[in-house]
Amino acid sequence: MELADIRGSSTTCRDASTMRRNRATRGARGARRRAAEGFRGTVPRGHADVPHRQAVFIDKMPNNFRHIGLINLILPNAKLIDARREPMACCFSNFKQLFAAGQEFTYSLEDIGRYYRTYVELMAHWDAVLPGKVLRVQHEDVVEHLEDNVRRVLEFCGLEFEPACLEFYKTERSVRTASSEQVRQPIYKEGIDQWRNFEPWLGPLKAALGDLAPGAW
Numbered sequence: 001m002e003l004a005d006i007r008g009s010s011t012t013c014r015d016a017s018t019m020r021r022n023r024a025t026r027g028a029r030g031a032r033r034r035a036a037e038g039f040r041g042t043v044p045r046g047h048a049d050v051p052h053r054q055a056v057f058i059d060k061m062p063n064n065f066r067h068i069g070l071i072n073l074i075l076p077n078a079k080l081i082d083a084r085r086e087p088m089a090c091c092f093s094n095f096k097q098l099f100a101a102g103q104e105f106t107y108s109l110e111d112i113g114r115y116y117r118t119y120v121e122l123m124a125h126w127d128a129v130l131p132g133k134v135l136r137v138q139h140e141d142v143v144e145h146l147e148d149n150v151r152r153v154l155e156f157c158g159l160e161f162e163p164a165c166l167e168f169y170k171t172e173r174s175v176r177t178a179s180s181e182q183v184r185q186p187i188y189k190e191g192i193d194q195w196r197n198f199e200p201w202l203g204p205l206k207a208a209l210g211d212l213a214p215g216a217w
C-alpha cells in the first residue's frame with residue numbers, strides 16, 4: 001500500500017464503521033420497539049368499564065430489579081418502585097417460602113444472603129445511572145405509616161388516592177401469589193422480627209450478608 005492511500009483507506013474504514021454503528025442503532029431501536037409491543041400485547045385488557053389506554057397494571061416479580069435498564073428502554077413511562085425490607089427479615093421470609101419455580105437462590109441461606117447483597121449493589125447502580133427513576137419504599141415504614149406511604153406511591157405513579165387502597169384486604173378478586181393469604185387481612189407487625197425466633201440457626205445468612213446484617217444495617 002502506498003502512503004498516499006492510507007488516508008483514503010482510513011476514510012473508507014470510518015465510513016464502513018459508521019454504517020455498521022447506524023445499522024446496529026437502528027436494529028437496537030427496532031428490537032426495543034418489538035420487545036415493548038410484545039410486552040404490551042401480554043397485558044390483560046382488565047375490566048370492561050376501564051378503557052385500555054387508562055389501565056394500570058403491576059408486575060411485582062422479585063427479580064425485576066435485574067432488568068431495570070431494559071425496562072427503562074422499552075417502557076420509558078414505567079414507574080419503578082423498589083419495595084425494600086430489612087435484610088434478615090427479607091431473606092428469612094424468602095427462605096421459608098416454597099416458591100412454585102424460578103427462585104432457586106432461596107433454597108440456601110448462603111445463596112439468598114449473597115443474592116440480597118447483589119440486589120442492594122445493583123440498585124445502588126441504578127440509582128446512580130437513573131437518578132430519580134426508582135422510588136424506594138421501606139417495608140417497615142409502610143407497616144408503621146400505611147396511608148403516608150400509599151399516598152407517596154400513588155403520587156409517584158401519577159394516580160389519585162382512593163380510600164380502598166387502605167382496605168386492600170376487602171378485595172374479592174383472586175390472588176395467586178405467595179402473599180395470597182396475607183392480602184386478605186389488614187397489615188400487621190408480627191412478621192417484622194419473626195426471623196429472630198430462628199436466629200441461632202441463621203449464622204450462615206448473617207455471614208453472607210456481611211455488613212448488611214443487623215448491627216450494620
